[in-house]
Amino acid sequence: MSDFNELALIDCFRQRSTSSPDLRVGIGDDCAVWQPSGAQLLFTTDVLMEDVDFRVAETTPQMIGRKSLAVNLSDIAAMAGRPLAALVGLVLPKSRGFDFARDISEGLQSLADEFRASIIGGDTNTWDGPLVISVTLIGEATERGPVRRSGAKPGDWLFVTGPLGGSILGHHLSFTPRIREAIELHRLVDLHAMIDLSDGLAADLFHLLDESHVGATLVSDSIPISNDARRMTDGRSPLEHALSDGEDFELLFTVSPEDGRRLISMAGIATHIGTIDAAPGCRIQRPSGDIEQLARGGWEHQF
């Protein structure tokens, strides 16, 4: 056994882990065993790295642990699914000691509790390198099925669930994954296509358009811009931040015009930002009425 008390950390997870009737074997054997109820299962994984996805000096270990699960919850939300269970791979810097690791697990577990996900397994390691956290999340589709990226149709209206840009100022750590909103939307309307905004609107919109074999026109005045985007002082406009900043973790989706009108009548649930076109590529309509081509933007790292 290493000096680092890894078994004590595992016990932190084991004691806190909630039970589910479908969970037959949790932490403590070679694998977790899950007996699915018959629903379609959703799987997603994300790796967070120190000084890439967070800085230890600028936040708390609880918020780092929280984010490692939150980014995965956002992927489950993007298919309008419910989270079920998570596996956690921790690579811990030896120098930071046990309390740091326990606080990471605490932040992760608290968000798991909030969204009723069970931590069912993982792998805990220490080294002399930086902190790395890998989380795999299992969810289930609702009875209406998973919402793909590929279902957008010409004429659909494009919506987004919240204001965009400037998440680097703190939202990228503190955001609430849109699980509840996605399930509510999926109940209210027929969601044709959906994606979560992790790489930035101008990047993730193209993923949705590519998979759906369609194009889009955004209306620049209608894009909701966050207060953080307006607070950025790097010389780029708030709209540019809203279009290209990553890690908003809002949902971008398309519905029929009829469903779109219903959503607009329910003020606040989502914002109408544009329309799906048959013509490929993406355009943006300026307040002057001029239409410009929108470049594929943001950074790309997920599959």
Next chain:
Amino acid sequence: MSDFNELALIDCFRQRSTSSPDLRVGIGDDCAVWQPSGAQLLFTTDVLMEDVDFRVAETTPQMIGRKSLAVNLSDIAAMAGRPLAALVGLVLPKSRGFDFARDISEGLQSLADEFRASIIGGDTNTWDGPLVISVTLIGEATERGPVRRSGAKPGDWLFVTGPLGGSILGHHLSFTPRIREAIELHRLVDLHAMIDLSDGLAADLFHLLDESHVGATLVSDSIPISNDARRMTDGRSPLEHALSDGEDFELLFTVSPEDGRRLISMAGIATHIGTIDAAPGCRIQRPSGDIEQLARGGWEHQF
């Protein structure tokens, strides 16, 4: 997009990914979607780190990718399950470039093909730090159910599937996960308890004993010792290496004496190394007949 062509790497996985009737959505959406056939599902995850689990200068990227899946396959084998699907989290050093990453994926995919596991998703990242690979593997139990660590009974015979020790000389990279052997054993006999040997016999045996609330007595002369254990030149005996070296990735299991006799009659399938006792702790019987206490050994890092 970063300089590193991450989308090209994702395409490597996407093009190679095999289809399964249960896989409704593979790589390319927010989550993979799996419709289980009704079997109990198994979940396991392992993280490999550069200079801890492998050294880039001492092997090939293909072997590193292979190992990242093989260690997870070993956990599925330890429950006598069949592998189904994997998610791959890659943290790639920017300095090593695209070909290195593609070769890792090639090694991983080849082993996945051999064991009919589909790569259904993942997360690809680059940084200035060392290589980290996190794999989550989903499997299914056979109709006989998963084999737990907790089912050993006093009087059971203890078996191991192959020779132990010295895996640092190469076996830790090149081993074949005991998936086929476990399914065959599960078909032939009633496996009471099983674990894969990742932390070393003297460590993993205690995990099995703890979970089963029993003890054991090993017969030192009967423990199969690998040629690599005999080639080690650090002054420790081959038996010590067989007891305490990690990463053998053989299976340790218990069966009734009746089933044990059947296995012994099928020469070569597994080696009888001891007996389960009601008395807690672990003892080892020397060739002289003397019985000594066996210390809890090896390193501990998994949960």
